[in-house]
Amino acid sequence: MKRYQQYCGLAKALDVVGGRWTLLIVRDLLLGPRRYGEIRGSLPGLTTNLLAARLKEMEEAEILHKITLHGMQLYALTARGRELEPAILALGGWGWKRMHGGPEEDDRLDLRWGILSMKRRYSGIESGHVCLVAGERRFDLRFSPDLLDFQERQSIDASAQIQGTLEQVRAWLFMGATFEPLEVQGDLSAVARFRSGFGLP
Amino acid sequence: MKRYQQYCGLAKALDVVGGRWTLLIVRDLLLGPRRYGEIRGSLPGLTTNLLAARLKEMEEAEILHKITLHGMQLYALTARGRELEPAILALGGWGWKRMHGGPEEDDRLDLRWGILSMKRRYSGIESGHVCLVAGERRFDLRFSPDLLDFQERQSIDASAQIQGTLEQVRAWLFMGATFEPLEVQGDLSAVARFRSGFGLP
DNA sequence: CAGGATCCGCCGCGATACTG
DNA sequence: CAGTATCGCGGCGGATCCTG
Numbered sequence: 001m002k003r004y005q006q007y008c009g010l011a012k013a014l015d016v017v018g019g020r021w022t023l024l025i026v027r028d029l030l031l032g033p034r035r036y037g038e039i040r041g042s043l044p045g046l047t048t049n050l051l052a053a054r055l056k057e058m059e060e061a062e063i064l065h066k067i068t069l070h071g072m073q074l075y076a077l078t079a080r081g082r083e084l085e086p087a088i089l090a091l092g093g094w095g096w097k098r099m100h101g102g103p104e105e106d107d108r109l110d111l112r113w114g115i116l117s118m119k120r121r122y123s124g125i126e127s128g129h130v131c132l133v134a135g136e137r138r139f140d141l142r143f144s145p146d147l148l149d150f151q152e153r154q155s156i157d158a159s160a161q162i163q164g165t166l167e168q169v170r171a172w173l174f175m176g177a178t179f180e181p182l183e184v185q186g187d188l189s190a191v192a193r194f195r196s197g198f199g200l201p
Numbered sequence: 202m203k204r205y206q207q208y209c210g211l212a213k214a215l216d217v218v219g220g221r222w223t224l225l226i227v228r229d230l231l232l233g234p235r236r237y238g239e240i241r242g243s244l245p246g247l248t249t250n251l252l253a254a255r256l257k258e259m260e261e262a263e264i265l266h267k268i269t270l271h272g273m274q275l276y277a278l279t280a281r282g283r284e285l286e287p288a289i290l291a292l293g294g295w296g297w298k299r300m301h302g303g304p305e306e307d308d309r310l311d312l313r314w315g316i317l318s319m320k321r322r323y324s325g326i327e328s329g330h331v332c333l334v335a336g337e338r339r340f341d342l343r344f345s346p347d348l349l350d351f352q353e354r355q356s357i358d359a360s361a362q363i364q365g366t367l368e369q370v371r372a373w374l375f376m377g378a379t380f381e382p383l384e385v386q387g388d389l390s391a392v393a394r395f396r397s398g399f400g401l402p
Numbered sequence: 403c404a405g406g407a408t409c410c411g412c413c414g415c416g417a418t419a420c421t422g
Numbered sequence: 423c424a425g426t427a428t429c430g431c432g433g434c435g436g437a438t439c440c441t442g
Binding site: 006007009010013014017018020027045086087090094095097104106107117 | 205206207208209210211212213214215216217218219221224225228245246281284285287288289291292293294295296297298299300304305307308309310311314317318375
């Protein structure tokens with residue numbers, strides 16, 4: 001890839017993550033390590049040759065690294081890769097403002113993208129650990145003043161569970177629908193802290 | 202340009218500002234409106250055909266607009282364009298961490314890029330209005346808790362002036378050199394507020 | 403079947419020349 | 423000074439093939 005050759009932070013960043021799909025791959029990995037095929041599956045339009053090339057580039061740039069877990073090969077962000085989160089949230093926040101009319105035709109939806117946008121809305125004064133169940137998909141959400149960690153995986157030791165159909169959770173995350181149709185189990189005060197931490201009514 | 206077709210803020214943002222050179226043009230305009238030739242001059246490697254195409258795209262996306270001032274045509278950011286600043290600073294901050302060894306061979310330097318990185322370091326508890334003179338170039342720096350505005354232009358009504366050679370200011374901005382070699386005139390307390398607002402020793 | 407590699411075609415982009 | 427026109431290359435999209 002052609003470099004900008006400028007002694008400037010933005011230019012150096014774009015030298016590494018300015019290529020097509022690169023930041024979207026980082027966004028995907030922000031919700032936990034994933035397999036090659038999972039990344040491909042959640043990024044339709046990204047072809048296998050380019051994904052392989054990008055993963056190699058990003059590994060050389062020390063943004064991610066390959067790990068082996070339970071016999072599976074997984075791609076996981078390094079500390080340096082996770083440090084891209086503020087930039088990704090800032091860019092994402094700017095982009096959300098351009099999405100007034102709802103999804104365009106042929107726009108794809110993924111709950112992971114809505115989950116990520118919650119990180120931006122997090123005010124950070126409460127803490128807790130809840131599980132969000134949307135249809136078959138499960139997200140583990142830990143929030144505290146100094147740490148915010150969302151992952152797509154089965155929760156262990158979550159103090160509460162928020163459950164709804166795929167459509168209900170999707171409407172809440174993307175469309176600003178009310179929280180109320182969702183079913184809540186477990187520690188209700190944890191759910192209340194969750195709602196207050198995210199500015200929910 | 203090919204769109205990602207994802208109902209996600211990051212993807213929508215990259216649809217608009219993900220193309221090569223686009224964010225660097227925004228970065229340049231963050232220090233004030235500029236003429237076509239000025240943008241070209243400060244972005245070596247960007248060819249004139251691509252610059253014209255990018256400016257047209259960005260005008261359609263309402264990131265910038267053409268204005269006429271003193272008979273000159275200028276390109277200026279819109280409010281929406283200026284809202285990209287947090288994302289640019291976040292990406293820039295990430296990139297600065299990859300610049301440990303000083304400039305690489307063939308890296309170009311521009312004071313404007315260092316000025317911009319100061320926005321990131323600004324803590325925002327003081328206010329003032331100073332003029333920075335580096336050789337022939339003059340920057341107008343206004344800082345207050347709720348507003349931070351740096352522009353490359355002649356200052357009017359600045360309460361103090363900080364002056365040095367191009368090399369001295371460059372060393373201070375880029376290399377973390379000490380502030381001391383620079384010559385200061387005018388209201389010394391404004392300079393002190395300036396230094397404290399930027400965490401200078 | 404997961405995890406790639408290989409080949410082809412197009413268009414975004416770089417370099418240069420040209421115009422009002 | 424502010425762009426437009428033309429050409430060529432390489433990054434990227436699409437499809438197929440390979441390998442454990």
